[in-house]
Amino acid sequence: MAVIGDTLAARAPAAVFAAIGPGRQAGTERLFARRDMRRASTPRDASILLVAGDIPSEASEALARVHDQIPPPRATVQWQGEDPDRIVARVMETLKDLRVSATGEENRLPDAPPNEWKGIGPHGQGGKGMMGGTPYGRPMAMTGPDIRDGLQLDRYSARIGPFAPMLPPGLTLEVTLQGDVICDVSIDSPPFAQPADADAPDLCLARVLRLLGLDRAADRVLGGKRPGALWVQGAISRGLGRIDGTDMRDRVAAWRKGEAAPLGPFDLPRLLIGAEWSEAMLILASLPPSALIRAARAPEAA
């Protein structure tokens, strides 16, 4: 039985969590259209951490945290612009080594809360009653006015990024959620700079398709074929992510025809506030990386 398991496991596509650095988005996304590579949607589902390019020092702690979330046995593979075939070969070799070694790499950060426990208030966490406060340095939900009807509803704040797979690489958002409605968002750090090749229509379309649950269609698009999927346009609500008179549906339609969908300047937080999480992720995927990077950097310049 164990032998069958090992043989099968050896044939599995490599489950890789990708941490994408500046300039490496297009190359990495194309790498995962290959049959022998699978991009894990969470570090928990990976055994290899692929670090593409040079991760800026501000993001190195986040990278260490992602690394420690990968279940052992695990290993890191650095990709500094070698040929895709060579990097796939290296990933496969590393996987083979992992099957022999017991644990792989050790944790990079201590397995401890980010802050000390400080007992404040009746339940020790600070805040009011059993809500709010920052136990171990992490904010707990506290009620606030619901942005849709003004009633009181729990607000949960979290920082998401810079390697979250549904966000563009490098983008870190500080979001406040009520349920899955975004009631406040600020940009902690803008996406890493990417050259124009990340704006290629097939890459943009593939990103949207993956969010719509169509991984195989995305792979087909990156392979130069038609997506072969049903209800792609229909699944996107009219008016979602409307900028200068064009909405997400129009942009996806342009990408399907192989055309670029250039965008003027826009206010990113305003586009996201009030949207549900899934809508917000679709909106982000419907913005070409170059336009998104400009928009995310605009507040910094101001």
Next chain:
Amino acid sequence: MTVLLLVLAVCATLLAGVVLAALLDRALPELAGTLSRQRIETEAPDRMNRDLAPAFYLALAAVGLSVVPFAPGLALIDSPVGVVIWGTCEALTIIVVFLHGWSPNAPFPLIGAYRYAAIGLPVMLPSMFVLIAAALPAESLSLVAIVDSQREVWNVLRQPLGLPLFLVVALTLTLRGPMDFADAADIAGGTSAEDSGAGRALWQVARLAMLVSVSAVAATVFLGGPLGPVLPGPVWLWLKTAALMAVLVWLGNRVARTTPSRMLTILWVVLLPLSCADLVISGVVAL
């Protein structure tokens, strides 16, 4: 002796079905790969529910399959209310998926859990309507009687709305493609986002087992189950189940998933009235 054979048949069908489903999903090597990794814990998880959720999901698939007749008149649980037993399995699936998202104590799994609960309710209603509509010509809630009532014409022809609506239910119960709101890509795999190692593999196996059961129930209720010429009953059931599994996998891979709020509108405004119409028309025809 018959009971023993039926227990064996249910277990073998589930086991072979899971392997077939994994092949259709091209997920068999991946499952083995997941198993070879260690399981890591989130901070302060609900350990009991984390461990029980996949086991319950698997158990619900097994109970659901045991009301399905493998030959005319022969089911492991030959209950006069087989449809109700299956309905219970459907409803409890929502609870199990919710617990799976609740237990890791992390934001994305919890968002997936609440989304699934919101989607699950309006999916269960059409499910009950189409199943009751199928029970009307049989004048019984027993799946054995429903199979008998299809000797002349299958329900898929008598009630053409039934099977398509039930396929939507099946996609929801198996967390698949357009109805996979629990484990979606925008929330990093949702209720499964914090799963690793054996726990993750077991959850995936339970999902595949549910695909087998829901396909077998659909084959029984709409495609005459074990009825068919020449070949023995169980073989017909297996063939029809496998065909429906392939259809569900195909739909899951090909149909886009919209946002949860939009899907909720579609479910309440379009699918629920359609299933009501299915029930009314079937009732009038059965009179």
